Amino acid sequence: MKPTLTPAADTNAEHEAMRQLPMTQRSLGKEHLLNSLQMADFVSDGFLRFDELIPKDLCEQLMEELNAGLYGPYETEGAQWDEVWPEPLAAGKIFRLPAVRGIIESLVGPHPRYDHHCPHMRKGPDNGHQGLHQDAEIDPRSSGFDIQISLFPHDIGPDMGGTLFVPGSHFRKVHVSTIGRYQNVLGQVQTVCKAGTIVFWHTDLWHAGRANRTDSKRYMFKLRLNPMVRQLKLWNTDDLADPETMKQVVPILRRSQPWMGVENRIELMNRVKLWREITGDPTFDLNMYWTRTGNTPQQGYVPLPD
């Protein structure tokens, strides 16, 4: 039975009801889900980018609907995601594509909660860069994460100021634009892409829109979703038991970013924590970081008799 949520409901009982959803309610085949290497990329970088995943005709339809004002910045916050944007709206078609749903379900599980969306449309030319920021309030969660999805429905050239991300910044607990002082971070990646490219990102990832120096209007459609199930083995984990997979996962999780400096090890420790949480494996570690720091033996020492 499909659960229902009162819009904006936020009670523990309803959350618990959603958590009790049996995994058999997943409606997608495993072929649409992420694999463990992609999940490791997400844990490491805080985002996954899929180039030209969305068909061009749907992108065109979406932009026409955006121009017609069919999407306000917010639907009913807290609504069940499955019920937002029924087809034939372009957003309904796009986010129900099996390839898209598979990625969503891999990250936040089946039947996530709609948080909000926001069409970003910026007419150029302008010189104004948006300051670097992390969305919403300080995220105090030590486990679990929301995702945001950025869809670029047309080609984004280097002068269009497509969303800039700071890879690996998603473990930093800051508050919105308190990081606006930072203009450039080594390793930052500005989105330059073809139409239909879509980025799924950890909602705590540092990001900013840059100036659109062209005469064209820049579109980006952003959507935030909340998990309603524990984020444990939600992707296609068939490869997880394969030692060859883990041989590849480890270097992905160890992959440093040039801005991390001496705090690189602490970043890696946070990745280990998240990997442990989503795989359910409390023994996983890199370089014995947590094994070492958690080593407080309680076994008494009994000296040998003389």
Added chain:
Amino acid sequence: MITTPSPTAAGPTTGLRQNLLFLYLANSSLSSAVVAWSNYDGTTTDPPEMDDPEPPYTSALAAMRDGWRVLQVSPLTAPPTGREFDLDYLKFEVILEKLEEVSV
């Protein structure tokens, strides 16, 4: 009565103006690598350039050797107990200044 003067049109007129350079370093040494940077230039009304993939200097020491004066260096602080592995802001900030004469 003290009144606040009306703001004048922004932009350089004459006199000394601050040009501030924020460098964020890989560790607390002023000769360690720059990992992030910002420039707030009071001598111009031009918006800051934010698309340069490379920092203006390799280290704070290199900037000092180019005439930048250090205004402030982040203090070294231990994390609170229980938060040893939490991460937030960039830790090693050095604020540097150049005073420059401007004239219309």
